[in-house]
Amino acid sequence: MTQSITIASGKGGVGKTCISVNLSIKLAQLGRKVSLLDADFGLANSHILMGCNAKKTLSDVVAGRNSIEDVIEKTSSGVQLLAGGSGLLDMLNLDNKARYQLIRNVEVLRGSTDVLIVDAPAGASDSAITFAAAADRVLVAIVGEPTSFMDGYAFIKAAHVETGLSKFSIVVNMARDGAEAKRHFDKFQAIALRFLDVELTYVGHVPFSAALRRSVVARKPLLATRSEGHRLEDEAFTTIARNLLAAPVNTGNGLRFFDGNLPAEQG
Template sequence: MTLHHPIKVIAVTGGKGGVGKTNLSVNLSIALAQLRRRVVLMDADLGLANVDVLLGLQAQHTIADVLDGSHSLRDVMINGPGGIKVVPASSGIQQMASLTPQEHAALIHAFSELSDQLDALIIDTAAGISDTVVSFVSAAQEVIVVVCDEPSSITDAYALIKLLNAEYDIFRFRVVANMTRSNQEGINLFSKLNTVCERFIDASLQYMGNIPFDENVRKAIQKRQPIIQFAPRSKAASAIKTLAQKVDDWPVQTLPRGHLEFFIERLLQTSNASGM
């Protein structure tokens, strides 16, 4: 039996809007591509697309066309900066924000056709803890929770972690503090979240570091460029490159967890082969 190379599937989430998830997703994807990984970035904010807007890309087709059967995922993928591929979401289509479980499953399965074309899939989730967010996060192997220095950020991140832990048996969460004024502020943010999780949830939180507040980020967004290309030596870009190296070093999950996951077929294949 031929085993395929493993694929890292990483959901970037945060529970609330405004914490910088999309910006981190985009730049982390490019930083991984700079490490010679083949990266696909999925905009999973299905009804309010923002990845293509952030990068100034023009999407002819979107995930909506995959779901209605008119196009394949390969058809809708567009070239992004730094060699990444982007799967764009729809914008202003209400029904896309409330897919049925069957539609979620179909979309997750559709990615199997790309399995020999990528090393990492980064999923930029929508804000909140909707069924759509939970569905995509639970189908990933790794969860990066982005927090910032706002009380609601910690509260919403905790609510998301609690839900994923209770309903989907997800026990490991990687935490990134964004837009911090100091390294210590990032550590303090993680400590707040970790303290409440240790009290009430059986989960492991791992601090992945902080992305400092950087005026260059705002300038890059205005120019519709990723900070990692706009100002590659900036504080924020340097921190994201450091994070990408950590992500690249994570071992890849090769065993299924027992529920719907991206590339589940190859996980099952690996699992069956290891048990032979």
Template sequence: MRKDRELNLEGKPADRPWIISIASGKGGVGKTLTTVNMALAARRLGLSTMILDGDFGLANVDVVMGMRARYNLGDVLESRCELKDIILEGPLGVRIIPSGSGLAQLADLKLVQRVQLLDKIAEISQPYQLLLIDSGAGISSNVLHLNSIADEIMVVTTPEPHALTDAYAFLKVMNENYARKNFNIIVNQAISEAQGLKIYQRVADVARRFLEIDLLLAGTVPKDALVERSVMMQRAADEHITHTRSGQAWNEITRKILERLTEYRDPSGKRGWQDLMFPQPTLRSVNAI
């Protein structure tokens, strides 16, 4: 495996990986593709990396990577197997915790079920340096809880007006219910850097005005026909994608966010898994949009 310049891992929590969630207000904006390519970029930087397919009930990380999971989180919840039995090994040694598609019992987990799953995930992911969560789209309880435990939240949007509206709705709910202020915007399928910057500024201005939060631009990913064909052929994890314009953009986004994590110092100490599993929501309504 080719490695780029490795990162200083001194700031990583001792008892858990860094956690980065990839979210979106709506589906179809390239969230899963972003997750997969960020995972591969992290591996090239030398980080042991695991993906949690957190789109419970509508999962597709394994499909996008051209793999088929024999078991998934549904089997774990039904006690048919252990979590360690369902883990897949993808390209470059990326490990994947597959969820399940079309499984009603995963789509609306109770809090106690989510905490039980996170407890198992905490144990299995402890040796890894990075855990990427491909969360579901929207603002369901599953989505909000998974994003609330992340060190960094990447919100993927496209220039389409309804994608921007839904991205803002996600930011609003996470801010109002979990007091989250650290969001990174990825503008996917942009026709140019200038368009990506314009889209980011539009969302950032509204967030600053109405939510009093400052958003960071993680990067712009150009619309790329080669990547689209690779997705259709279930070859989204092929090495050649890293040499495309989109691939280079995902590489740069990953390096940027990981460098920020390595430089971060929390004087009160990093949150441990127990703190993460029991997020403290505010008293505002989840349906306050």
């Protein structure tokens, strides 16, 4: 069965794309067939972090010029990338119909995909919420700052109120260590549970990492490079990947990727 995971955050710049890219590579290293769909339309940059040129993008699909299959880029890490468009105002304002068509068209990836990772736009826009509601799991990335807590909370609230989503996985990015990350999660969870009837699952943290930052500049995903120099980051993504595949799923009856089929596998 093909499963789907949307990465969201509320606040921008907290590391959604870094996490989407490296998590995809980690899942591929763990033996899964992975497709990464960049749904951050207009500001898409997964292909930049992946080091791909992306001649055709999802904006060509939305414009009717190409099919989903035309956009698939097979990357050296084994991940299939579907790049988003960049700098296109109309893509920023993707309408409901285009979003729904895209979710339906993703069906063609079923045979070549065990796990679909969707890099969602920042904020609590209709796009971010639609792509979250269409996935089996939503991973919300936060960092240990009040602005990230507020925006992460606002995203969860909007997704919960508007679509009934109730299960959210949480990853803490840019943490000093596991203990600090867990404290941030506990604080965030206390805020969310005070006001919302939702279930949050802590799946792990990504350490603050100069190597990760350098990998973005070099356009070579950190986990795609073999080195002992990033053992901590590698282990962090292994933990996140395993916990995430075992985390509770949402089973809404709206429009879902792959018709919302439920993963047989857990972990």
